[in-house]
Amino acid sequence: MTFQNGNPRILLSVLWIFIILNFFARDIHELIRPGMLEQMMSGTIDGVVVTEMLMLLGWLMIEIPILMTILALLLPHAINRWANIGVGLLTMVMIVVINRDPDLDNVFFMGIQLIALIAIIGIAWRQCDNEPTYATTS
Numbered sequence: 001m002t003f004q005n006g007n008p009r010i011l012l013s014v015l016w017i018f019i020i021l022n023f024f025a026r027d028i029h030e031l032i033r034p035g036m037l038e039q040m041m042s043g044t045i046d047g048v049v050v051t052e053m054l055m056l057l058g059w060l061m062i063e064i065p066i067l068m069t070i071l072a073l074l075l076p077h078a079i080n081r082w083a084n085i086g087v088g089l090l091t092m093v094m095i096v097v098i099n100r101d102p103d104l105d106n107v108f109f110m111g112i113q114l115i116a117l118i119a120i121i122g123i124a125w126r127q128c129d130n131e132p133t134y135a136t137t138s
Helices: 008-031 036-042 052-074 077-098 104-126
Strands: none
Touching (some): 008 036, 008 077, 077 104
16 A cells, blocks of 8 residues: 555544544444343443543543544654654454454454554554655645
């Protein structure tokens, strides 16, 4: 995948947005699963008690990609490159860990997100050490 004559930082940011939207789409999709609303009201989902710590970990899982949408645009090149690679790998691990026993729709969302994360890591990896400056048009 190439992003010819464009700024790879923008593509990285857009891919992080794509991943976030897929997190939300999966969560909304889960709401229509029979019995899910009752489980949420009870505080136990699929046998797991939802604690404050679990809620915090869930929000960290989504907040990190949200932060990357901005950091991909603002960080200095070398830090940006390694942040996208590191956070991309971390996010991949988190997605696989939370989907230990996925149903078919979770496999679909997980596959889409993993493909996007592989693209992020690949784009960040291929960025040259000397990032060119990109001209803006008015």
